[in-house]
Amino acid sequence: MADRHHSGLLAIWISLISNILLTILKIIAGALLASPVLLADGVHNAGDIIASIAALTSSMVSKKPADEDHPYGHGKAEVVASAFVAIILIVAAVWIAFQSIGALFEPPGEESWLALGAAALSLVWKQWLYVYTIRVGKTTKSKSVLATAYDHLADVYASLAAVVGIGIALLGHRYDWAWAAYGDPVAGIIVSLLVLKLGYEIGHEAVNILMERNVAPEKLSRYENLISAIEPIKRIDRVRAREHGHYITVDVRVGVPGDYTIQRGHDISRLIKQRIMDADSDVIEVMVHLNPWYAE
Template sequence: MDDNKLPTLGSEALFFSCTGQTLFEGAIFVADRHQSGLMAIWISLISNIVLTIIKVTAGLLLSSPVLLADGVHNAGDIIATIAALTSSMVSKKPADDDHPYGHGKAEVVASAFVAIVLVLAALWIGFQSIGSLFKPPGEESWLALGAAAVSLIWKQILYVYTIRVGKATNSKSVMATAYDHLADVYASLAAVLGIGLGLVGDRYDWHWAAYGDPIAGIIVSLLVLKLAVEIGRDSIDILMERNVDVEKLAQFEQLLRNVEHVKRIDRVRAREFGHYITVDVRVGVPGAYSIQQGHDISRQIKQCIMDADADVIEVMVHLNPWYAEAE
């Protein structure tokens, strides 16, 4: 085809030019992802409330410091989950005059808040564990072990569920909630090991086993702190508008190479806004093309990238003139 006779592409052709996904299908997909993310956070919130009641009650009735500390930690998780739920609702609001790029970074703010909660939880667990090393060990009970085991299994199931939903929806608030569950898995595992060692020590008169709980708690505090740092660093990177990973940028460049009439790729940038991405591209097209032809190419580039990556909601295209004799 003669480059100067580039046809004007209609909207119907653009919708199917890359992957065959229509705008209507894309809207349904986004809505489904939103509902899946909200459902995961609601389940997490209800679970945290129930587990907090169980742990605090068991800790008080059974005089178990480790369960009581874990229950207080879970109470902090309730606050973090409420923040994640609120941010998830705010982030799905459409763009407006005051927020032309949408509200997606609300999820990132909530993710940073969860990181702060995890830091406080790590310090709390570490402080309690170190303090327990200098106190006479308490008596452990099988009921306390059962409560810790239930919490461990419950939180592991919640972690697997929320991490899958978080990755599927690319939701920072759901991912932060998942890592919060993982921190609880560590804490509950420490409780199970600590109480279990205490019970074994009572049976076989192993006095050293009574201190297994605080030692495990110290290790858990370091693991939780590591999680908090990773979540916080990721949130800061997004708030500072760091470029997306090089693999995703390479995918975008490959898509551009497959677009007819794109002769040169000058620049590709992309940034995250919580659960969605915006892309900026600069490409060279034949300088003799008309404005209408350039407009059609821009629309084709935009639709190709958005069809190929469901997380992309906006593509800004800048066209530069390209001349064969200048190459």
């Protein structure tokens, strides 16, 4: 668990430093080259810095052990950060759409090959960051790292739109395509829809976890099969499980013969807990309630 947490923190630190460097690069390049698309992308990247800081903070908080005020641990701090990233993505999508639509009603600006190179560099950099962080996020099961990865994916879309838009504008200038001057804002509108979809999906998952939604039915079925294989158990009354960021807690209610001793019941509870935790490394706590069962 400690190694997984360290890997997640490293991924977020790399993302934060990269976002700072890319923001500076895009804003300076956009201002010097008079490229509105690069300037807009740089401002959008500034929001990613805030998202990375939120992910970093939440990841550090989530590793704290359970205490008296937080008996289930601090794992949901990552989910809160994930929801925050979703909000940033949705705001960014609306802002990109607003800027792109406004550009359709203004005289098109002139793009340069240097602006295209800066956008291409951003595209390659962000694509690498996305591949790296999505791999780490899936390995560590960290919601904040996964949210950071999808934030990078949104930037991949934005950078791709910048490359396509600037490229079309350059080709249009070379071959006198009047319509090509508006390739960038059209690409921006398409990107805004993709980013909006990403923000919705991340936010929807975060809200479900914060609202204590059950884990996937496949996981619950797996837990039930493990429990039913334990011979003294006569009935499964209820199995529930919920995510707390990068880990899961399970609640189990089962029926056992009513004449069992407390010691026997205790041993059965420990066996249930051990079986589930051995089968699923994401589970860190299993609460077992025993109900008396009598043969009719």
